[in-house]
Amino acid sequence: MKSSIKVFKFGGASVKDANGVKNVANILSKYKNEKIVIVISAMGKTTNALEEVVNAHAKKLGNAIELYEVVKQQHYAIVRDLFPDQHEIFNIVNDTFVEAEWVLDDEPYEDYDYMYDQIVTIGELVSTKIVASYLNFIGISTIWLDSRDVIASDNTYREGRIIWDKTLNSIISKVPKLLEKTDFVLTQGFIASTSENFTVSLGREGSDYSAAIFSYCLDAESMTIWKDVKGVLTADPRIFENVSKLDRLSYKEAIEMTYYGATVIHPKTIKPLQNKGIPLYVKSFIEPEGDGTIITNDVDTNYPPIIIIEKNQALLYISSKDFSFIAEHHLSHLFSLFDKYRIWINMMRNTAISFLVCVPNQPDRLKNLFKALESDFTIAKEEGCELVTIRHYYPELIESLKKDKVVLIDESGSKTFQMVTKNMPIMKRKDDNNS
Ligand code: ASP
Numbered sequence: 100m101k102s103s104i105k106v107f108k109f110g111g112a113s114v115k116d117a118n119g120v121k122n123v124a125n126i127l128s129k130y131k132n133e134k135i136v137i138v139i140s141a142m143g144k145t146t147n148a149l150e151e152v153v154n155a156h157a158k159k160l161g162n163a164i165e166l167y168e169v170v171k172q173q174h175y176a177i178v179r180d181l182f183p184d185q186h187e188i189f190n191i192v193n194d195t196f197v198e199a200e201w202v203l204d205d206e207p208y209e210d211y212d213y214m215y216d217q218i219v220t221i222g223e224l225v226s227t228k229i230v231a232s233y234l235n236f237i238g239i240s241t242i243w244l245d246s247r248d249v250i251a252s253d254n255t256y257r258e259g260r261i262i263w264d265k266t267l268n269s270i271i272s273k274v275p276k277l278l279e280k281t282d283f284v285l286t287q288g289f290i291a292s293t294s295e296n297f298t299v300s301l302g303r304e305g306s307d308y309s310a311a312i313f314s315y316c317l318d319a320e321s322m323t324i325w326k327d328v329k330g331v332l333t334a335d336p337r338i339f340e341n342v343s344k345l346d347r348l349s350y351k352e353a354i355e356m357t358y359y360g361a362t363v364i365h366p367k368t369i370k371p372l373q374n375k376g377i378p379l380y381v382k383s384f385i386e387p388e389g390d391g392t393i394i395t396n397d398v399d400t401n402y403p404p405i406i407i408i409e410k411n412q413a414l415l416y417i418s419s420k421d422f423s424f425i426a427e428h429h430l431s432h433l434f435s436l437f438d439k440y441r442i443w444i445n446m447m448r449n450t451a452i453s454f455l456v457c458v459p460n461q462p463d464r465l466k467n468l469f470k471a472l473e474s475d476f477t478i479a480k481e482e483g484c485e486l487v488t489i490r491h492y493y494p495e496l497i498e499s500l501k502k503d504k505v506v507l508i509d510e511s512g513s514k515t516f517q518m519v520t521k522n523m524p525i526m527k528r529k530d531d532n533n534s
């Protein structure tokens with residue numbers, strides 16, 4: 100049975116500075132007397148900055164502490180804008196930052212992903228402490244919850260897999276009790292805990308997924324993702340002009356879009372909501388009165404074309420060295436290696452003696468794959484590719500998107516067209532120089 104609890108998720112862009120925090124508080128003030136679980140990400144680009152810290156520490160570049168100091172100062176600046184001098188938040192923030200300093204004072208750990216999770220998740224811990232304190236400071240009573248006390252994961256660092264039964268039990272035994280004491284419970288996105296109480300992150304942009312986990316376990320009335328766009332759009336407005344907002348979407352269409360790389364919602368978000376029929380709203384924190392997009396069990400209507408671009412892709416040409424056909428036993432071996440090294444296949448094709456795959460260009464992961472394959476296969480890698488997906492396409496639109504591009508492979512289904520492209524190399528004729 101549905102509860103009357105709502106789940107809100109605010110991403111990094113909504114709390115990137117003191118005004119952002121005030122704006123979030125202002126939105127929340129309109130929901131007084133409702134029971135809300137608020138899930139918040141790290142402030143602004145903090146996660147990227149902390150990734151740099153981890154990288155500097157791991158590679159012993161000598162500037163990890165310095166980079167970390169920059170992150171700290173950005174947070175202190177926000178805290179100074181929001182609170183009076185003697186407020187307890189200064190010590191709270193300090194204590195939180197110190198936890199990663201212990202890691203940075205040590206030699207880099209051998210397990211990079213484990214070390215990453217111990218440092219990068221500080222971003223969510225500080226941001227939620229700041230926002231919760233601010234809400235209380237202005238009189239909106241809010242309880243801060245450590246999501247690691249309720250969201251249980253295995254120990255796949257950087258991509259924790261949820262242990263659902265344990266998580267469900269913890270959330271239902273703890274969160275409604277907190278909501279009896281006060282209306283708002285505020286917690287971190289992106290973070291969970293292993294059974295040995297180590298912090299584990301759920302993968303980049305994982306805060307949406309955290310909010311969906313809370314929604315599912317609490318049988319929430321609805322979930323809302325507050326974004327810097329009006330709702331789900333037909334294409335990325337940073338790349339295309341004339342994009343429009345989709346007022347309604349089915350869970351199925353939303354799943355398809357995220358599968359093909361639409362970043363507006365984290366891919367893992369929809370399934371838990373769809374399983375319980377919980378509506379998902381995507382709304383603007385800049386224009387909170389707007390309708391946004393509602394994603395439900397809708398019957399699919401006529402959608403306009405939706406374009407999804409995934410940049411920084413690599414196309415791999417894998418062929419057998421002994422000219423044997425790429426047959427089932429090869430494929431199953433190849434797939435198991437892709438899975439092992441966590442390389443996600445975005446598009447693929449097999450021909451007689453070769454196998455073509457489009458994957459995100461993550462050199463560290465690909466290096467492992469190549470090593471494992473080199474004895475039996477020849478591999479060529481084409482970098483700098485884009486994967487273009489068009490849902491509900493029409494031919495003229497495809498043609499217009501091919502302009503100035505070389506199409507390396509393409510594929511069309513009844514609703515979806517995909518192509519891997521590269522920018523056309525610009526060759527200038529020497530004899531054009533009229534000198
Ligand atoms: N802060 C994390 C990230 O930037 C999680 C999130 O924002 O959803 O990936």
Ligand code: MG
Pocket residue numbers: 110111112140304
């Ligand atoms: Mg985000």
